Amino acid sequence: MVKKAGDTKKKDSQMNSVSKKVTDTKTEDASVTDDIRGAEYYHGLVPRQDAEAILKREGDFLLRKTEQTPGKVVLALSVRVQDDLCRHFMLNLDPATNKFYFETHQEASISDLINWHMTTKTPLSTASGAKIRRPMERSAWLINHDSIVACKKLGEGAFGEVFLAECDSGGSKQEVAIKTMRAQASREHRLRFMKEARLMRKYQHKHVVKLLGVAIHEHPLMIVMEFCPNGSLLAHLKKNKVEKLEKLRFTTEASDGIAYLEKSKCIHRDIAARNCLLSAKSELKISDFGMSADNDDVEKIYSHKTDIWSFGVLVWEIYSDGSEPYPGLTKIQTRAKIIVNDYRMKMPDGTHPQIAEIVTGTCWQKNPEKRSTMDAIHKKIREFYQSENKK
Numbered sequence: 456m457v458k459k460a461g462d463t464k465k466k467d468s469q470m471n472s473v474s475k476k477v478t479d480t481k482t483e484d485a486s487v488t489d490d491i492r493g494a495e496y497y498h499g500l501v502p503r504q505d506a507e508a509i510l511k512r513e514g515d516f517l518l519r520k521t522e523q524t525p526g527k528v529v530l531a532l533s534v535r536v537q538d539d540l541c542r543h544f545m546l547n548l549d550p551a552t553n554k555f556y557f558e559t560h561q562e563a564s565i566s567d568l569i570n571w572h573m574t575t576k577t578p579l580s581t582a583s584g585a586k587i588r589r590p591m592e593r594s595a596w597l598i599n600h601d602s603i604v605a606c607k608k609l610g611e612g613a614f615g616e617v618f619l620a621e622c623d624s625g626g627s628k629q630e631v632a633i634k635t636m637r638a639q640a641s642r643e644h645r646l647r648f649m650k651e652a653r654l655m656r657k658y659q660h661k662h663v664v665k666l667l668g669v670a671i672h673e674h675p676l677m678i679v680m681e682f683c684p685n686g687s688l689l690a691h692l693k694k695n696k697v698e699k700l701e702k703l704r705f706t707t708e709a710s711d712g713i714a715y716l717e718k719s720k721c722i723h724r725d726i727a728a729r730n731c732l733l734s735a736k737s738e739l740k741i742s743d744f745g746m747s748a749d750n751d752d753v754e755k756i757y758s759h760k761t762d763i764w765s766f767g768v769l770v771w772e773i774y775s776d777g778s779e780p781y782p783g784l785t786k787i788q789t790r791a792k793i794i795v796n797d798y799r800m801k802m803p804d805g806t807h808p809q810i811a812e813i814v815t816g817t818c819w820q821k822n823p824e825k826r827s828t829m830d831a832i833h834k835k836i837r838e839f840y841q842s843e844n845k846k
């Protein structure tokens with residue numbers, strides 16, 4: 456929520472100045488005047504880190520919205536000023552004139568102001584000398600809220616709901632799934648949400664859910680992704696009598712997707728049957744990147760080797776028809792039992808012995824170094840699946 460102008464404390468006046476003007480329009484997301492919402496260089500709530508990645512050359516710039524504190528909306532102009540340095544300038548509104556400015560020069564509209572700085576080559580601030588040259592257009596993966604119509608709730612996410620929706624991309628309508636983020640979510644959760652989108656964006660693989668775009672100009676923030684009509688693997692395993700060969704296929708496809716993530720240096724950290732989805736043709740897709748990280752920014756306890764361990768538990772879930780792993784134990788008890796007593800679950804009756812051997816002999820090795828790679832595991836499983844499939 457944007458605070459009413461009268462609530463604003465003096466020292467915050469700069470930060471809130473932009474939202475002040477437009478509170479009288481009564482829209483919740485009031486900081487963005489219509490001329491800016493339509494501007495190609497306006498990137499909505501794109502986080503600072505992502506903005507900097509878009510700005511490649513000196514003078515590249517974009518306009519974005521930040522919410523340092525919930526309810527306080529600020530517009531920032533991000534500019535690359537050197538090869539290795541970007542700067543971010545808050546947009547100000549002078550309450551006396553009701554005009555916008557960065558340092559001194561004022562204009563009645565934001566787009567006029569930006570245009571003025573660009574054409575006159577006047578730095579945004581004298582101290583920084585930062586000049587703006589090239590507006591960076593937002594890419595097609597930034598989707599407008601207007602083009603998305605939610606149809607049906609599909610599930611409950613940790614930070615918001617997941618819906619089936621219709622997405623209108625230039626006249627052609629497409630069924631998509633949207634994962635939403637509650638407006639009240641903390642800044643940290645919002646950043647994690649954006650990170651999920653940023654990570655997913657990089658991946659293109661038949662066994663990884665495809666990201667189509669994000670809608671981040673308004674609340675709720677949305678991740679727009681490929682719709683998987685057959686829902687989660689966990690629900691499917693519980694509801695249906697799944698044949699042994701199909702279980703092997705799920706195992707193979709999951710290992711394929713995770714091997715791809717390993718190759719892409721992505722640690723998923725939440726591999727489980729509830730986070731695998733099924734396409735219309737029942738192909739398995741690894742999903743839910745809410746916990747994932749590039750392998751250079753993860754704390755030491757997670758690695759590709761912990762994903763391999765979790766893959767073993769996922770295989771156990773598949774062959775046990777979606778049972779709860781480590782039944783009756785809390786997470787802490789489970790961990791203690793595994794570490795202190797060297798406890799391992801028994802693979803369910805009916806597990807292909809070759810698969811059981813991979814899970815217990817490789818994935819659940821105490822020493823992570825002995826866990827092989829997902830690539831090697833996938834190749835082994837695929838070969839076995841192909842021989843079984845021919846029978």
Ligand SMILES: Nc1ncnc2c1ncn2[C@@H]1O[C@H](COP(=O)(O)OP(=O)(O)O)[C@@H](O)[C@H]1O
Pocket residue numbers: 609610611612613614617632634664680681682683684686687729730732742743744745
């Ligand atoms: N692309 C999708 N297609 C169909 N259903 C989905 C899709 N994404 C999520 N869901 C449904 O929403 C649930 C929660 O999604 P998930 O990404 O796992 O959220 P969270 O990060 O909160 O765990 C899933 O278990 C599934 O039922």
Ligand SMILES: [Mg+2]
Pocket residue numbers: 729730743
């Ligand atoms: Mg999940």
